[in-house]
Amino acid sequence: MNNNGHLISMKNVTKVYKTGKIHVDALRGVDLDIGRGEFVAIIGPSGSGKSTLMNIMGCLDMPTTGEYHLDGRPVANMGIHQLSSIRNKKIGFIFQNFNLLAYATTFENVELPLIFAGKPGAYRKQRVMECLENVGLANWAEHKPTELSGGQMQRAAVARALANEPDIILADEPTGNLDSKSGGEIIDLFEQLNELGRSVVTITHDMNIAHRCHRIIRIMDGLIESEKHNGNGRDKNLTQD
Numbered sequence: 001m002n003n004n005g006h007l008i009s010m011k012n013v014t015k016v017y018k019t020g021k022i023h024v025d026a027l028r029g030v031d032l033d034i035g036r037g038e039f040v041a042i043i044g045p046s047g048s049g050k051s052t053l054m055n056i057m058g059c060l061d062m063p064t065t066g067e068y069h070l071d072g073r074p075v076a077n078m079g080i081h082q083l084s085s086i087r088n089k090k091i092g093f094i095f096q097n098f099n100l101l102a103y104a105t106t107f108e109n110v111e112l113p114l115i116f117a118g119k120p121g122a123y124r125k126q127r128v129m130e131c132l133e134n135v136g137l138a139n140w141a142e143h144k145p146t147e148l149s150g151g152q153m154q155r156a157a158v159a160r161a162l163a164n165e166p167d168i169i170l171a172d173e174p175t176g177n178l179d180s181k182s183g184g185e186i187i188d189l190f191e192q193l194n195e196l197g198r199s200v201v202t203i204t205h206d207m208n209i210a211h212r213c214h215r216i217i218r219i220m221d222g223l224i225e226s227e228k229h230n231g232n233g234r235d236k237n238l239t240q241d
């Protein structure tokens with residue numbers, strides 16, 4: 001194990017998107033370490049590279065150049081099966097638009113990652129209900145997403161992200177489609193998960209949410225522009241959008 005035990009360790013990571021003759025430098029050399037149990041907000045203007053960075057963190061995309069170690073292992077050397085297994089077992093994803101299957105029940109949505117992980121039926125039933133209880137949706141197991149409010153849909157997505165007990169939760173603007181009360185409930189859940197030892201990294205445009213995280217990283221034009229550790233006075237030129 002290297003990288004001083006960091007869960008996420010990036011060195012000089014770049015990402016260039018090539019569409020036809022157009023090249024976009026979405027990330028231009030990012031160095032970033034995130035340890036176990038951290039609670040991190042990523043902020044920055046639209047188009048600055050936040051989702052690109054998170055997709056690389058979550059092994060949904062690969063850097064163009066640079067190194068990425070996840071839990072001490074170089075992601076570049078992993079095959080496609082190893083990558084999908086890591087995504088399924090180590091990482092819980094939460095997206096702005098919930099990404100729930102519309103024709104499946106809340107129960108079935110949360111069960112899916114457990115099926116992919118090869119868990120037996122009895123365990124799945126018990127684990128799904130445990131996750132739904134954690135997010136206050138035990139009574140909504142048999143309902144379809146269309147019968148849920150936005151806040152409830154996102155809580156179902158949190159339950160799904162937790163199913164395989166991931167080390168890290170990655171959320172891309174999880175409260176972007178929610179009213180402030182429902183958004184607050186999602187951050188309450190993240191806070192609880194973090195207190196139980198999980199790393200949580202969330203992209204947000206909402207400074208009220210960013211300030212509830214313990215560390216705020218600001219991305220600008222594909223680079224980390226500044227960082228702030230909430231509550232311990234280690235500010236490094238943090239400015240708002």
Ligand SMILES: Nc1ncnc2c1ncn2[C@@H]1O[C@H](COP(=O)(O)OP(=O)(O)OP(=O)(O)O)[C@@H](O)[C@H]1O
Pocket residue numbers: 017018019024025026044045046047048049050051052053
């Ligand atoms: N698949 C893609 N193909 C080509 N260009 C892309 C792709 N994804 C992102 N980009 C470009 O890369 C840059 C960074 O995009 P990214 O989605 O990471 O920004 P962001 O900070 O998440 O923005 P937002 O706050 O609007 O979600 C932008 O210029 C964007 O247009």
Ligand SMILES: [Mg+2]
Pocket residue numbers: 050051052172
């Ligand atoms: Mg984005």
